[in-house]
Amino acid sequence: MAPFTPFFSEGLYQNMRRVCSESEESIHYCSFPQVEGERNERIEQSVARMMTIIDLARNIRERHNKPLKSPLREMIVVHPDVNFLDDIAGKLKEYVLEELNVRSLIPCNDALKYASLRAEPEFSVLGKRLGKSMGVVAKEVKAMSQIDILEFEKAGEVTIASHCLKLSDIKVVREFKCPDGLTDKEVDAAGDGDVLVILDLRLDESLYEAGVAREVVNRIQKLRKKTGLEPTDAVEVYFESLDEDKSISQQVMNSQELYIRDAIGSPLLSSTLMPPHAVILGEESFHDISKLSFTIYLARPALVFKSDAILLLYGGNTKSVHGLETYLLSRDHSNLKSEFQLGDGKITVDAIEGFPARNVVLGEHVFLTVGDSVLRTKGL
Structure with a gap:
C-alpha cells in the first residue's frame, strides 16, 4: 500500500479543500491532528467490560455446545458497579443481546446472590512492596469474609497488618453458585474475577423454533452463494421436510414465518406449491439440523x-x-x-x-x- 497511499490521501484531501476555507495547499503540509475534548474513562471502561462479557458468554456457549444461531432466553450480568450496570442495561444492551443472540439481559449488583466471594492478594503487585510482610498479609487477605470483601470494594481500600491495600492490590474472585433446583447444564456462568456472566441455557418451544429458523435461513444463504446467485437476484425458496413427522417443521415454519420472510426477502414456500414450469436453480438436502431433515430448493420466480x-x-x-x-x-x-x-x-x-x-x-x-x-x- 505504501507506494499509492500518499497519492490516495492527497486526492481525498484536495476534494475536501473545495468546501474548506483556509486549508493548507497539501495534506503533507498539515500538522498531525490533536485530540480535542476529554476522554470519558467511564465509557472506555464500560466498553472494555462489555467486550469481556461477550467473550465470557461465548465461552459458556462453547462449553455447552450452544452455537450463536441458537437463541437463549436470558443472561445475568453481576457486578458491584452500578454505573457499569446502567451502561450495560442501557446504551450497550442492544449490542450485547445482538452479539450473543439472547432475548433479555438482567443487571445485578448483589454480588452474593449468584456468587460466593474470595480474596486473593496480587503477588506481582505486593511482593516487592511488602517484602517479608507478604506472607502475613497474604494469609489475612485470603481469610477475608464475604462481608469484609464487599466493604473493601465499597471503600476502595483496607488496612491489613498496618499496610493499606487498594483495589489494585487484591483480586476479588466471584465463584458462581447455581440456583437451587437447577443444574449447571441448565444455568452456567463464567467470570474473570471482576464481572460474572450467567446464561440460562434452558430451551423452550419458542427458543427451539427460533433456533431452527436461523439454521434454515443460514442454509438458504449458503445455497444461494453455492449456486452463484448475486444478492439482488430474485428467486423463490421452497422447503420440503424429509422427516416422517412433518408437523414439527410445519410448526416452525408457521411460527417463524415473518422472521424467515424478512431474512430471505420472500416467503418460504412449501415444495407442494412448486408449479410444474418452475425452473430450479439449486437444491440441497440437509440432515439432523436441530433434529430435522429437509431439502431447500431455489427456483426462478414462476407465474x-x-x-x-x-x-x-x-x-x-x-x-x-x-x-x-x-x-x-x-x-x-x-x-x-x-x-x-x-x-x-x-x-x-x-x-x-x-x-x-x-x-x-x-x-x-x-x-x-x-x-x-x-x-x-x-x-x-
Whole structure:
C-alpha cells in the first residue's frame, strides 16, 4: 500500500479543500491532528467490560455446545458497579443481546446472590512492596469474609497488618453458585474475577423454533452463494421436510414465518406449491439440523395462473386458457413484470387466436410469483 497511499490521501484531501476555507495547499503540509475534548474513562471502561462479557458468554456457549444461531432466553450480568450496570442495561444492551443472540439481559449488583466471594492478594503487585510482610498479609487477605470483601470494594481500600491495600492490590474472585433446583447444564456462568456472566441455557418451544429458523435461513444463504446467485437476484425458496413427522417443521415454519420472510426477502414456500414450469436453480438436502431433515430448493420466480378467472375471461374456452398460459410463460419474466407496472397492474394480450384483445389483470388472472399468490391468499 505504501507506494499509492500518499497519492490516495492527497486526492481525498484536495476534494475536501473545495468546501474548506483556509486549508493548507497539501495534506503533507498539515500538522498531525490533536485530540480535542476529554476522554470519558467511564465509557472506555464500560466498553472494555462489555467486550469481556461477550467473550465470557461465548465461552459458556462453547462449553455447552450452544452455537450463536441458537437463541437463549436470558443472561445475568453481576457486578458491584452500578454505573457499569446502567451502561450495560442501557446504551450497550442492544449490542450485547445482538452479539450473543439472547432475548433479555438482567443487571445485578448483589454480588452474593449468584456468587460466593474470595480474596486473593496480587503477588506481582505486593511482593516487592511488602517484602517479608507478604506472607502475613497474604494469609489475612485470603481469610477475608464475604462481608469484609464487599466493604473493601465499597471503600476502595483496607488496612491489613498496618499496610493499606487498594483495589489494585487484591483480586476479588466471584465463584458462581447455581440456583437451587437447577443444574449447571441448565444455568452456567463464567467470570474473570471482576464481572460474572450467567446464561440460562434452558430451551423452550419458542427458543427451539427460533433456533431452527436461523439454521434454515443460514442454509438458504449458503445455497444461494453455492449456486452463484448475486444478492439482488430474485428467486423463490421452497422447503420440503424429509422427516416422517412433518408437523414439527410445519410448526416452525408457521411460527417463524415473518422472521424467515424478512431474512430471505420472500416467503418460504412449501415444495407442494412448486408449479410444474418452475425452473430450479439449486437444491440441497440437509440432515439432523436441530433434529430435522429437509431439502431447500431455489427456483426462478414462476407465474401462477387463476384458471377459473382466465376461463371466464375467454368465455369458457379451455383452449384459449392454455394459449394464454403458454404465451405468458414464453415471455421474459422481468419484462412482463415491467409491463404490468407500466400498465398499472394490467396488460393487454391480443396473441390468442380467434379472440380479440383481452386485459389480463395482475392478481385477478395471474400472479408473477408463487409467493405473491400465497401472500394474497393470506390477505397480506
